[in-house]
Amino acid sequence: MAADRARRATDKGPSSAAAPGGSIDGLLATKEIVIACGPGGVGKTTTAAAAAVMAAIRHGSKVLVLTVDPAKRLADALGLDGIGNTEHRVPDEAFRAAGIKPRGQLWAAMLDTKESWDALIRRHAPDKQTRDEILANPLYQNISGRFIQSHDYIAMERLYEIHSESDYDLIVVDTPPTRNALDFLDAPQRMADFFSSRLLRWLIVPYRSRLVNVATKPFYQIADRILGTEFLADISEFFILFQSMYDGFVERSDSVGRLLSDRRTTFIVVSTLEAVPLREAEYFAEQLTARRLHLGAIVLNKVLPVYLRGSEGATVAESMKDRAADLASHLAPALEAVDPALGDPDQIARVLTEVADSYLNFQVVALREMEERTLLSVVPDVLATVPFFDSDLFDLAGLVRLGEQIWE
Amino acid sequence: MNALLDLKLVFVTGKGGVGKTTVASALALFASQRGKKVLICEVDARGDVAGFYEAPPTGFNQKEILPGLFAMTMDTEASLREYLKLQLRIPVVGRIGPLAKAFDFVATAAPGVREILTVGKPVYEVRERNYDLVVVDAPSSGHIIGLLAAPQAINNLVKVGLIRSQTDWLLEILSDPQVTGMVAVCTPEEMPVNETVELAARVHEETTVQLSAVVVNRVLPELFGRQEEKVFEALVVPPPSEQLDELVGGDAGPVLEAARLAVTMRRTRSTHLDRLRRSIDESVPMLYLPYLFTRSHGLRTTRQVASSIGEELGY
Secondary structure, three states: OHHHHHHHHHHHOOOOEEOOOOOHHHHHHHOOEEEEEOOOOOOHHHHHHHHHHHHHHHHOOEEEEEEOOOOOOHHHHOOOOOOOOOOEEOOHHHHHHOOOOOOOEEEEEEOOHHHHHHHHHHHHOOOHHHHHHHHHOHHHHHHHHOOOHHHHHHHHHHHHHHHHHOOOOEEEEEOOOHHHHHHHHHHHHHHHHHHHOHHHHHHOOOHHHHOOOOOOHHHHHHHHHHHOHHHHHHHHHHHHHHHOOHHHHHHHHHHHHHHHHOOOEEEEEEEOOOHHHHHHHHHHHHHHHHOOOOEEEEEEEEEOOHHHOOHHHHHHHHHHHHOHHHHHHHHHHHHHHHOHHHOOHHHHHHHHHHHHHHHHHHHHHHHHHHHHHHHOOOOOOEEEEEEOOOOOOOOHHHHHHHHHHHHO | OOHHHHOOEEEEEEOOOOOHHHHHHHHHHHHHHOOOOEEEEEOOOOOOHHHHOOOOOOOOOOEEEEOOEEEEEOOHHHHHHHHHHHHHOOOOOOOHHHHHHHHHHHHHHOOOHHHHHHHHHHHHHHHOOOOOEEEEEOOOHHHHHHHHHHHHHHHHHOOOOHHHHHHHHHHHHHHOOOOEEEEEEEOOOHHHHHHHHHHHHHHHHHOOOOEEEEEEEEEOOOOOOHHHHHHHHHHOOOOHHHHHHHHHOOOOHHHHHHHHHHHHHHHHHHHHHHHHHHHOOOOOOEEEEEOOOOOOOOHHHHHHHHHHHHHHHOO
C-alpha cells in the first residue's frame, strides 16, 4: 500500500541532511565551481543564488553567481535590475538593507549569448579583417543571436573564461532545465567534433571545385536543391572564415570539457518531490555519474511541512469533517463571546469542513512526497531538504532563509 | 473563448514545471471528446505525452491512441526523410545512410534547419487538412521563440531554393491568427508569471505567431469568504481552539495550521495572478485550472484537466 509505505517513511522522520560524506558548507568551501542543474520549475535559479549568497556571507570568499538560463530571472532573484553579461558586485547596501553583514563579496552575471559569441570571435580571429567579416556574416549573426544550440556551448565557454581569468573563489552556475543541461554538458565535445568533421572539410572546399569531385557531388547536389546555392555560399564563406580559428576553438572546447570533469568542479542537482521532476533529476544524476562528473549534492526543494504527514492530523480532520454540525453548535457560544457576528453554527460548520478538507487534500500531496523520497534511487554525498516557504523568496533576506535550510 | 478550439494548430508552451504537457494533453483530449480529429505532436523525444493517456510510447508515425486522438513524437531525421520524399521526390532508399550523416551536419551548420523540420511537420499536417486540430507540446518558453522564429530567419537567409519556397507556406500558416495560435501555460507564482509576461512580449516582437490564450494552472481554491475567515481567526486562538481540541479528542493545531498555509499560499498567488492579468493584453483570454491534490499523472488526471478546460472555455 502506497499510504503505508509513505507513513513508514514519516516515522523515520524528515532528516534534513542525511550526509554520509559531507555538507553543502564543506562542498562550497572546497570546490571552485558549483553547477546547479535539474528540471524546470523546482527553484534551481533561486537555489543557486542562495548557495552563492551563503558562501559569500559565511566564508568570506569572493563568489560569483552566473545564470545561463535563457529566461533572464536571476536579476529578480537577486533584487537587481538587469545584470548584464559583465559581472556586477551586489552592493553592500543591499545586504545591509536585509540586515546581513557578509564576510565576503557576492557578484552576479547573466549570460548574453550574442555578446559572448562576439567576444569569442574577437579573441580567436587571426586578424581584423577576418574578425569583421565573421561578425558581419548573416549566418554568424543568426547562429549567435537566435539559435539554442549555440547557447549551450557559449555558457560553458563563458564559465571557462571567467574561471581562468578572474579571481573568484567560487563560481555558482545556474543552468537550463535538465534536457538542455545535458546538451550543455556535451556542448564542448560537440563543438570540437564539429570543427574536426570531415563534412566540414567538404563544405569549405571552394565552391567551383566541389562539382568536379565525384565522391562529394551527390551531397552538394542535394544540398543545393534544398538550401539553394546562395545560402550554401554563405555557409561555406562562414566556415572558411571560421577555419582560421579552428585550432583555437578546438583547443578551447577541450579545455572547457576538462574543466567540467575537474576535481574542483561539482554538480548540485535540484528537484522537488513531485514524481515527474524527481525522475528527471534522477536521470540527470545518473548521467553525471556515467560521465564521471562529480555529483556533490541533491537539494529537494519546496517540501511540504512535516505536520501535514501525521496520522493523528488525519484522524482529527476526518472527525472535524464528519461531525462539523455537532462541533459547530458546541463552539458557537465561545465564538459568539469573541464577536457576536461569529456565532452562526452553519457558518462555523462550513469553516470546519473547509479546514478539514484542505488538510486532507494537502496530506495526500505530502504523503506522496515522502513516498517519492524513499524511492529515490541515487544516493549523493549530501542530501538537503528545503521546506516549502509560504511566501516567495526573491530578495536577499529570502535567499538567506533558503540558504540556511540548505546549509543545515 | 471557444475560438481556441476553432484554430487548426496550437503550440502549447510554458516555463518548465508548470504543467505544459498536462495542459497540451488535456486540450487535445477535450477537443477529441468534442468530436474533432486531433493530433498531439510532442516535440521533445524524451517527453512522455503517451504516459498522460496511459498509452504505449509513440514514435514519428501517428497512432490513434484514443478515439479521434492521434499522437506522434517528433524525430527531425524522420521528418527530413519524409520531407525529401514528399517534396523533393528524391529516391530515399539507399541514399538515406550518408544523407543522415550529412543531415546532422547541415542541421548543425545551418542553424534553423532542425527547427524548421520540427515546426514544419505539424504545419504540414495542417496544410494537408489531415486533422481538425493539431496540438504541439512545444519546447519550454526559453526555447519556443527560436523554434517559431526559424521560418522567418531562414526566409531572411535563404533567397532561393526549395527551402525558401517551403518557408513561404510555413509562414503563411503560422502567421494566420485564424489558423495558428500559441497557448502559454503558467502557474500563479512569481517566476512563471514573469516568464509568461516576457514570453508574450517576445512572441509578439520576434515571431509571426499569435498568443491565443494563457492557461493558469494549479490555482488554489479559496477556502473562506471574508466572514468565514473571521470565524477561522477566532477559532485558532484559545478558548475556542482549546475547546476544539477537546471536542475532537486530539490536537487540531496541525489541521488549523494547514488551513493557514493554504490561505497564505492562495493570497500570495493571487497577487501574481493580478499582475499577470494586468500585464497581458486584454484581448488574450485566460483560463484558470484548479490545483489537483494528487500530483499523479495519467489518464484520470488528464481527463480531469480536460473537463476543467472545457468549463473554462464555456462548454
